[in-house]
Amino acid sequence: MMNRYPTVAEVTESARQLVSRFPGAGRLRRIGTSRAGRPVLMLSVGHGPRHILVVARPHPDEPVGAATALALAERVARGDRLSAATDPAIVTWDIILCLDPDGAALSHGIEEATAGPGHTLDTYYRTAYRPVAAEQPEWAPIESQQLPESQALFRVIDELRPFLQCSLHGVEAGGSWVQVTRDLPELAVPFQASATELGIPVQHGTFDALYWENPSPGVYVLPPPDSTDRLAAGSENIGLSTWCAPQRYGGVTAIIEVPMWATDLADDLSPHPEAAHVLRELAGLVRERGRQVTAVLDKARAFLPPAQDSPPRRVLEWMADGLYDLVADSWEPLARQAAAASHPDDPHRLTTAQVCALDIVARRQPLRAAGLLLRLLKTTDDAAAPGLHRDLDELFTAWCTDFETALRLRWVPVHHQAEHQARTVVAAAETALTALQ
Missing domain, CATH: 3.40.630.10 (Zn peptidases)
Structure with a gap:
């Protein structure tokens, strides 16, 4: 098997x-x-x-x-x-x-x-x-x-x-x-x-x-x-x-x-009780975690391989150049729609499954970047790399645990x-x- x-x-x-x-x-x-x-x-x-x-x-x-x-x-x-x-x-x-x-x-x-x-x-x-x-x-x-x-x-x-x-x-x-x-x-x-x-x-x-x-x-x-x-x-x-x-x-x-x-949240069709609030929290999460990864990247740019020679570096620069904001901004119409829903049967209400789908995206974007940056930091011999790796690794580990717990993931x-x-x-x-x- x-x-x-x-x-x-x-x-x-x-x-x-x-x-x-x-x-x-x-x-x-x-x-x-x-x-x-x-x-x-x-x-x-x-x-x-x-x-x-x-x-x-x-x-x-x-x-x-x-x-x-x-x-x-x-x-x-x-x-x-x-x-x-x-x-x-x-x-x-x-x-x-x-x-x-x-x-x-x-x-x-x-x-x-x-x-x-x-x-x-x-x-x-x-x-x-x-x-x-x-x-x-x-x-x-x-x-x-x-x-x-x-x-x-x-x-x-x-x-x-x-x-x-x-x-x-x-x-x-x-x-x-x-x-x-x-x-x-x-x-x-x-x-x-x-x-x-x-x-x-x-x-x-x-x-x-x-x-x-x-x-x-x-x-x-x-x-x-x-x-x-x-x-x-x-x-x-x-x-x-x-x-x-x-x-x-x-x-x-x-x-x-x-x-x-x-x-199991992925197929939960019940109306989400606080969709607008949660969506705005998730938008803040992807922005803040993206900012934290980018802050480490800023400190490491001088000794990382140049983007033209490194596909992982190109990904990191692409994500740092507004991708987190683009993702978060795309949810604002949904948040406004959810906030305007007036009763439980309003078709504008978002389901738990829909909010779950966006929750996944918010958490995975910074993790993709952090995983790549950890790999690059591990392969450089610059004196600053171990400290930056340690700080980012701490965030990365906490974010993974948070992801698994918040969405009750099972393999x-x-x-x-x-x-x-x-x-x-x-x-x-x-x-x-x-x-x-």
Whole structure:
């Protein structure tokens, strides 16, 4: 039974073994090369005329997709014909094993850090790396950046014209949800059934999609590119992302999120009794903790590696340059809305789940920055570094404990995360395939 996330090397080796074990069923090929020269590999299983494209590890700090990708490949290679979507004679599954291998290398150790027993947010954030938006392959095109990883994905989409693209994401804490570029009505029931069976809460309300159409619990439909119904922190050019590329050929994309740590607050639909007050407290929390991390960064800038040579340093500078305020400011309309709600049934009242989603974001932003800065401070030999590391480490440890306690977090076993994500992918595939017939 899988008890930790596989590394990129382990996923690659497993893919090679699968091709050997099932002669003729699978093909492994290089579809591109990363900025640092690492291969971007795609495993294709099946020979059907229709294509499903699965993108694993688009974010390096979200390793669950690698485990899910292997489970899906194994299922199709075995000739699982429990549904048309997994019949290798009908559908070819094209699985990008890791879209951001450079980022995954900078998250080295994350797999062991989250292997039980004893895994905590503390060990996770000390190893996790998440690039700036312009260096995230799915997101970079909307930031006017042409990364080779993004271009490789676009080429595959143009070559295969998938009727479905599934992007495999994870979230540190909360519940599970799906974002789709077009509603897939038949997805709702199997998605919720899987989450219930595996003890994973469905996320009702999420920072990523607060203002999006929400046709069923945990399912959110991406607004049209020209819509203003998105967070201030969102992009006005979402149509340029790799998520929207399959629309050129009538395809749909599903972004499937599963939590590492779950909180039952994520699916609590009761009205929050003090939403406006709590939102303003959370805005203050993200600003203040961001300020504390930035204060340490200010003292360390002179001896840290320059931003042009250090991806972690670029993240720290990006976050210090107004990101905390951008996040906090985007919640003010919600706080005003909640304050104006006059009675318990007022539709403007925010639920406990919605407030929980923002609580998670407020706590994780400074932790991401602090974890990266601790790593940089540990690798420098400047005389000031140990003292700064000690001071920041004290804050970091307290914030992790506060996060776990405030949201009553519990670990979701890796095999449950991957199983739920795989089931959701298959359900999305069945729904999208049926719509074509």
